[in-house]
Amino acid sequence: MNDIGISLRDAGVRFEIDSAGESLKSKILSLGRNKSEARYVDALSNIDIEIKHGERVGLIGLNGAGKSTLLKVMARIYPVTSGNAETHGHVCPMFEFATGFEMNQSGWDNIRIRGMLLGMTPDEIEEKLPEIGAFTELGEFLDYPVRTYSAGMFIRLAFAVSTSINPEILLLDEVMGAGDINFAQKAKIRMSEFMRQGKILVFTSHSMDLIRDFCERTIWINKGRIMIDAPTDIAISQYLKNS
Amino acid sequence: MLAIGLIFGRLFHQPMAEFLPFLSLGLVIWGTIGASLGEGAITFVGAEGYIKQFPFPKAVYIFRALVSMHVVFLTGLIIYFFVALSYGKFNLLGIVFSLPGVLFFVLTNFAHVVICAHLGAKFRDVPHMISAAFQVLFYVTPVMYTVEMLKSRHLDFIYLFNPFYYMIEIIRRPMLQGVMPGWDVYLPALGYAVFVLAFAAFIVKKLSNRIVYVL
Numbered sequence: 515m516n517d518i519g520i521s522l523r524d525a526g527v528r529f530e531i532d533s534a535g536e537s538l539k540s541k542i543l544s545l546g547r548n549k550s551e552a553r554y555v556d557a558l559s560n561i562d563i564e565i566k567h568g569e570r571v572g573l574i575g576l577n578g579a580g581k582s583t584l585l586k587v588m589a590r591i592y593p594v595t596s597g598n599a600e601t602h603g604h605v606c607p608m609f610e611f612a613t614g615f616e617m618n619q620s621g622w623d624n625i626r627i628r629g630m631l632l633g634m635t636p637d638e639i640e641e642k643l644p645e646i647g648a649f650t651e652l653g654e655f656l657d658y659p660v661r662t663y664s665a666g667m668f669i670r671l672a673f674a675v676s677t678s679i680n681p682e683i684l685l686l687d688e689v690m691g692a693g694d695i696n697f698a699q700k701a702k703i704r705m706s707e708f709m710r711q712g713k714i715l716v717f718t719s720h721s722m723d724l725i726r727d728f729c730e731r732t733i734w735i736n737k738g739r740i741m742i743d744a745p746t747d748i749a750i751s752q753y754l755k756n757s
Numbered sequence: 758m759l760a761i762g763l764i765f766g767r768l769f770h771q772p773m774a775e776f777l778p779f780l781s782l783g784l785v786i787w788g789t790i791g792a793s794l795g796e797g798a799i800t801f802v803g804a805e806g807y808i809k810q811f812p813f814p815k816a817v818y819i820f821r822a823l824v825s826m827h828v829v830f831l832t833g834l835i836i837y838f839f840v841a842l843s844y845g846k847f848n849l850l851g852i853v854f855s856l857p858g859v860l861f862f863v864l865t866n867f868a869h870v871v872i873c874a875h876l877g878a879k880f881r882d883v884p885h886m887i888s889a890a891f892q893v894l895f896y897v898t899p900v901m902y903t904v905e906m907l908k909s910r911h912l913d914f915i916y917l918f919n920p921f922y923y924m925i926e927i928i929r930r931p932m933l934q935g936v937m938p939g940w941d942v943y944l945p946a947l948g949y950a951v952f953v954l955a956f957a958a959f960i961v962k963k964l965s966n967r968i969v970y971v972l
Binding site for chain 1: 806807808809810811812813876880881882883886966969970
C-alpha cells in the first residue's frame with residue numbers, strides 16, 4: 515500500500531459535550547447524582563470518499579458544516595469515532611497559521627522547527643533558509659524572538675515555510691487571506707504554484723472562483739453529510755441553487 | 758538551596774558536611790518528581806497548537822517533556838557533585854550503584870508524565886490540584902529532614918508508606934553512602950514503578966484517541 519490516496523468508509527466523528535464540564539472537581543461532585551444525558555454532536559456522519567493520486571478536490575459548505583473536521587480526519591489528526599479512515603502518503607496540513615510557534619526562539623529557529631515538523635530534513639532547511647527568509651520580508655525581525663511579532667508577521671513566517679516544501683497530500687483550510695495587500699498578492703501567486711505541486715489537493719473555500727480554478731471535483735457538505743460529490747460545475751451549481 | 762541548607766541544618770542541629778549533600782541531592786530528585794507531575798499535566802495542553810495541526814504520535818510530546826525535565830535533573834546533579842566534592846563526600850562507586858535506581862526513576866517519571874498529560878488535558882483543574890497536593894507531600898516526604906529524625910520521634914509511618922520516599926532513596930542512598938540499597942528500598946520503588954506504568958498504559962488506551970477532541 516504505497517499508493518498515495520485517501521479513503522474514508524462510512525466515517526463519522528462525534529463530539530461529546532460533557533455536561534459536567536471540564537473539571538475533575540465537578541466530575542467527582544456529580545458522581546453521586548443521576549447521570550445527566552450525555553450530549554453529543556455528530557460533526558460528520560456516513561462519509562464515503564475515495565481520493566486517488568492526482569485528484570484536486572474542493573470542499574464547499576456553510577460555516578459549521580464539517581469541512582474543517584473532514585480535513586482533520588484526512589490529516590489523521592482527528593481519529594474517526596465510527597467507520598474507517600485511511601490516508602496514505604505524506605500529509606502537509608495547512609489549517610491555521612497562528613499557532614505552533616516557539617515563542618522565545620527567533621524567527622530563524624521557528625523556520626527550522628516548522629520545516630522539520632512539515633517533514634523537511636535539516637539539510638534541506640538550511641538550503642532553503644535564505645529563500646524562505648527573503649520571502650517573509652521580515653528582514654532583521656527574523657533575529658528577534660517571535661513573541662514580539664504581530665499577527666500578520668506570524669502568518670508571513672508560517673506561510674513562507676509551509677509553502678516551501680514539496681507536499682504529497684496537501685490539505686488546505688481557507689488560508690488565502692494572508693497578510694497585507696502586498697503580501698496577499700505575493701502569497702496568491704506562490705500558493706497557486708504550491709497547490710499545483712501537490713499530488714493530492716483537498717481544500718475548503720468559500721470562493722467558488724478558486725474552487726473552479728483548482729478543482730475538477732467538488733464535494734458539498736451540509737450538517738456533516740455529503741450532499742453531492744460531483745464534477746465541480748455540477749456541484750457548485752447545486753450548492754448555489756440550494757443554499 | 759544553600760540558604761535552605763544552612764538554615765535548616767542549624768534548626769535540625771545537623772552537621773553541615775552530612776546535611777548539605779543530603780539536602781541538595783534530595784531537592785534535585787524531588788524537583789524532578791515534581792516536574793514529572795506538574796509539567797506533565799500541561800504537556801498536551803501546552804502542545805495544543807501542534808496537536809491540532811500535525812498528525813504526530815502523542816509520544817513526541819511526552820518525550821519532549823521527559824527529556825527537558827531530565828536535563829534539569831542532570832544539571833541539578835552537577836550542583837550536587839560540587840557540594841559533595843567540597844565536603845569530601847564525592848563517591849564515584851556510589852554513582853555506579855545509583856544507576857539502576859536512576860533507570861527506575863526515569864521510568865516512573867515517564868509514567869507520571871503520561872498519566873498527568875492525559876488527565877491534565879481532559880480535566881483542566883488537574884494541574885492546580887497537583888501543585889497543591891505536591892506542596893503538602895513535600896512536608897511528609899523526607900527531603901528536608903532525615904529518616905533518623907523521624908524514627909527518633911516515632912513518625913516512621915510518614916515515610917514507610919510514601920512511594921516518593923523510595924523513588925528518592927534508590928538514588929540518594931547509593932550516591933551518599935556508596936552502598937547498594939537493599940530490597941527493602943528497591944521492592945517498593947519497583948512496585949510503584951510497575952503500578953504507575955500499568956496505570957499509564959490503561960490511561961493511554963482509554964484517552965489517547967480523545968485527546969485532540971478535549972483540547
